[in-house]
Amino acid sequence: MRALLLVVLGLAVGAMGATFALSALRQGTPFHSGVMAVMQHHMGVLRGNVRAKQCDAKGSADHLSRMRETAGDIRQAFPDMEPAFFQADDGLLKALDGAVAAAPGTCEALVAALKPVGDACQSCHQQFR
Ligand code: HEC
Numbered sequence: 001m002r003a004l005l006l007v008v009l010g011l012a013v014g015a016m017g018a019t020f021a022l023s024a025l026r027q028g029t030p031f032h033s034g035v036m037a038v039m040q041h042h043m044g045v046l047r048g049n050v051r052a053k054q055c056d057a058k059g060s061a062d063h064l065s066r067m068r069e070t071a072g073d074i075r076q077a078f079p080d081m082e083p084a085f086f087q088a089d090d091g092l093l094k095a096l097d098g099a100v101a102a103a104p105g106t107c108e109a110l111v112a113a114l115k116p117v118g119d120a121c122q123s124c125h126q127q128f129r
Helices: 002-026 031-051 057-071 083-102 107-128
Strands: none
Touching: 031 057, 031 107, 057 083, 057 107, 083 107
């Protein structure tokens, strides 16, 4: 009898857990919003660093490469878009490759490196957002 009660209790707890997990999944952030939000975060930190005049090379390199990695997920996050979208995506990847390669060590260099990146974000948003 006691064993049976424990089994029933176990099942009930399991069912509750499954319900929580399902509702957490349903409320989950969609992947495409997550990709954009992560890029926005790194862009925001870098622009904040420029405003604060604190543009150390290491910090800039970290944020730029995180942005470049995340941009690499845009294709998977937006699978069913038209060719022009993927061209805009290529534009961003190219701009980010350039910014990472530039390895900006001053605020002036960081501003110059971010310019084509910001333009690439904007140009896609104008068409597709
Ligand atoms: C190739 C196209 C493209 C590029 C490049 C692009 N975006 Fe987006 N972005 C979109 C689209 C499409 C949406 C709208 C997604 C939606 O709401 O379904 C969006 C939405 C966003 C959002 C709102 C996300 C949300 O759902 O709350 C932010 C923030 C954002 N982008 C930041 C950026 C930043 C920063 C960059 C550049 C580093 C960038 N995006 C580059 C296509 C692009």
